[in-house]
Amino acid sequence: MSRCRAVVRPLARQLRPQCSIRPFAAAAAAAAEAPQPGPLDLDPDSVLPEFESNLIKAGKMPVGSRRRRVAMRAAANIPFEQLPYQAFQEARAILAADRLEKIAKIQEGMEKIAALEKKDAALVRGGQQMKDTKLSSLRRYVEQLKIQADINDPLVKKRFEDGLGDMNKPIYRHYAERKWRSYDYRLITQRIKQFSIVPDVLPKLDPVADVQLFFRHAKIPPGQTVDSLVSEHAPRLRVQVFNPGVRLVSVAVVDSDVPDVDRDAFSKRCHYLAANIPLGPCDTSLPLGRIKADDQLAVPWLPPFSQKGAPYHRLGIYLLEQRPGDRLDVAKLRQLYSSRDGFSLKSFRDKFGLTPVGFNMFRAVWDDNTAAVMARQGAAGADVELRPARVYSLKPPVKPRGWEAKRQGPAHRHLWKYTKRIRGLSNARGWTKRR
Secondary structure (H helix, E strand, C coil), X not given: CCHXXXXXXXHHHHHCCCCCCCCCCHHXXXXXXXXXXXXXXXCCCCCCHHHHHHHHHCCCCCCCXXXXXXXXXXXXXXXXXXXXXXXXXHHHHHHHHHHHHHHHHHHHHHHHHHHHHHCCHHHCCCHHHHHHHHHHHHHHHHHHHHHHHHXXXXXXHHHHHCCCCCCCCHHHHHHHHHHHHHCHHHHHHHHHHHCCHHHHCCCCCCCCCEEEEEECCEEECCCCXXXXXXXXXXXXXXXXXXXXXXXXXXEEEEEEEEEECCCCXXXXXXXXXXXXXXXXXXXXXXXXXXXXXXXXXXECCCCCCCCECCCCEEEEEEEEECCCCCCCCHHHHHHHHCCCECCCHHHHHXXXXXXXXXXXXXXXXXXXXXXXXXXXHCCCCCCCECCCCCCCCCCCCCCCCCCCHHHCCHHHHHHHHHCCCCCCCCCCCCCXXXX
């Protein structure tokens, strides 16, 4: 270093600007400068993403998507159907004219139905059977027209996306079914095939109702393994049907993988059975733990459990629709299925004329809480550990060849660890003595 630079360094250090010191109150100042939520920010229809947590803590859930809420915030004082966009209003005019045409066709179809109902069956070619066929065809046509009349209405779509649709109306049931079949239906049918529900439990199963499973307010995806401490209490079902009217259904929870050590096979066990449960498009909540009436509950909830060493158990939740106006004898169900073991869902379906309409499932395995759950329920077998029987191969032993055949001698002992077919030694099950 030159003498000149050494002399100038202290002067340059004094002339260099000093670093600013960060104040301790920076966090408090930032908090004071943070925007405070206003009336629109605490409204579920117009809350911004940064204030969603404050709204949820207050016990209110945001309505719709974030994009929708931003749009509603920008036009807070303008109704949705009066938004000042020319293309939007022109499209609404075209849709309104189309809706009037559909309504005229609906009225014409209703008049045909009323005239055919008054007509004597003897005057119809084909008799009563043909009259019933024509009536059912006309009713289906009118229902389809009702859907087509409102399917493109932006107000109807907005109400459905906000979760405010009336499921008693066919258009909202149509939207709900289309949304369900786009993903959830495909998922549940894939689980039915993946876990061999067909043909292990039923010869055929095609769900037509959306059945969602909840344990302790947590939604359980189909096929997920549930902790035995969580499944000790009965779950809650959310069932959405897509056809009108109230019907009676039966609910059965069946374990399809109960080990039978004596026969070296598996059997089935009924963990829950209830019947005569009214269900409609608007009655979606079905808590199994609250069904306690004598004319409904046949077999109370038994927590699922699995013995140590056993494979996972498939717990299927089956929703079966009863015949119209037919109520099952629950006392007879208790007499038949109170033992729980050896339950056959196919026999139950055929004996009482039921139709499977919904399905969901979860799995149970041995975990740290299973022994305590079994002790509280008085179930035996918590101290038993199952071990799979070893199946020996029927193929003849493979003789050493190639690289292994040339390195059998003690000179290649350092290479024996790379093979499983050295004479007298087995690297697969550990070193053994030479015979």
